[in-house]
Amino acid sequence: MPDVEVVIAGAGPNGLMLACELALAGVRPVVLDRLPGPSAEPKANGLVGQVVRQLDMRGLYGRFSGAAAAPEPTDAWIFSGMQVPLAGLADNPMYAMMIAQPTLVRLLLERSAELGVDVRWGHAVEHLADGPDGVRVALSGPQGGITLDARYLVGADGGRSTVRKLAGIPFPGHTSxxxxxxxxxxxxxxxxxxxxxxxxxxxxxxxxxxxxxxxxxxxxxxxxxxxxxxxxxxxxxxxxxxxxxxxxxxxxxxxxxxxxxxxxxxxxxxxxxxxxxxxxxxQNTRQAERYRCGRVLLLGDAAHVHSAMGGPGLNLGLQDAMNLGWKLAATVRGGAPPGLLDTYHTERHPVGRRVMLQSMAQTALFSPGPEIGALRELFDELLALPEVARHMAGLLAGSDVRYDIGDDHPLSGYLVPDMQLDDGRRVAELLHSARPLLVGATVPAAGAVEVVRAGLRGGPVAMLIRPDGYVAWATDDRSHPGLQAALARWVNKCLVTGR
CATH class of the missing domain: 3.30.70.2450 (Alpha-Beta Plaits)
Incomplete structure (x- = not known):
């Protein structure tokens, strides 16, 4: 028997967010960090993009920001120092929430403590042995060396990730x-x-x-x-x-x-x-060749590093955590559909690649020279076009990559819009428990899904929403074609509850 189901190396925002996601799904991880306590170094100054809405889906946006209302998209953002005008843009995906990284870590530590997560400071991963049934992790700590046997190990330990290096995962890229x-x-x-x-x-x-x-x-x-x-x-x-x-x-x-x-x-x-x-x-721009190697997974900066220009880092890393959390928990509990954990890499690796593309482009457009100056002048003209601004908003928010969900409805594969039910409840409020959510349809009592029988205002007839807020299936047909296939691919089995 393993000592623990999941070990997370790194108690920064991404590791702590993953710990909270696992705990919501009934898996209590152990979080390790080589530092003696939370870092007070001010790094990121805020969150941008879709992760702001995802925090709202966990009931954390108001708690972390102090806002009483739901998040609202921002009227503008920057690209290589140039303004991207977003006011009046339909379905604007660009959100922003100013919060210093040490404050975010403190709030996530409070949340993880509420959920019973074990965070151990002053513990560093020194060696690992990945086997067919688990990972043996050798640690140095305040009381000397110890060994933990875990079913899975997640490296959320930054750009110089020890876990990534010990697992032998290549980290190719470019240094500017x-x-x-x-x-x-x-x-x-x-x-x-x-x-x-x-x-x-x-x-x-x-x-x-x-x-x-x-x-x-x-x-x-x-x-x-x-x-x-x-x-x-x-x-x-x-x-x-x-x-x-x-x-x-x-x-x-x-x-x-x-x-x-x-x-x-x-x-x-x-x-x-x-x-x-x-x-x-x-400045390094690098990405791990694979986010999973056996029972070792990578998260956040351990999986990808890039320029901080435009502030995409926490948006990318925290979304990694929300994508991985429910999949890893379902795998640990034994209720995951076949291949579910592998979709963490196939879904998030392209998103990381897009962030590297846009961050390198921002650096290039910031470089000196009259030719770059002329290019910026032209680019500034293009940003004034609504079609270009819409494209850039999707790129910067991370909403322009559609997951391969296996369903062709226009909403499937994307983060669910901020929709309301017929009874006035917001869909985001129904995702606080991080469970799959089926709205507008019913299923036999053999799927790990919460069923909400109310309809959607101005939306499809029915919708299946994954715990990370992404639409797994939607239909405008009252006969609900494709629902059972979607449940088999993304949910499998567990207890059904109704609200």
């Missing part, structure tokens, strides 16, 4: 010749401008966000609640950087002057922190 620097800084209050920008003496107004210049790019983000973030991107400067030495503010000063052409007035951040101060010399 760029150097990025970012830090929290203090700036004179009189130089702050409305909208989160900065008035730089000798240069002029530096707007909120990314600004491309002749010698690189500069990022300024003043969220109005503390120290703003200042960053630079330089191209072709990687050989001149000693990346073994940590970034310093004088180095950032020099970089900002090279990019902007004038001194940027800033000093050390105020307060105790934690404060960002990091350099990335050579």
């Amino acid at each position: 010749d760029t150097v990025s620097r970012v830090a929290h800084v203090a700036v004179p209050d009189e130089l702050r401008i409305t909208g989160g920008g900065l008035e730089v003496p000798g240069y002029g107004r530096l707007p909120f966000g990314h600004t491309r210049l002749a010698h690189g790019g500069i990022i300024f983000a003043d969220f109005g609640h503390g120290n703003p973030m200042l960053g630079t991107i330089e191209f072709g400067a990687g050989d001149d950087v000693d990346d073994t030495e940590p970034l310093t503010l004088p180095e950032l000063h020099r970089s900002a002057r090279r990019v902007l052409g004038v001194d940027v007035p800033f000093g050390p951040p105020r307060g105790d922190g934690p404060h960002a101060l990091r350099r990335i010399a050579g």
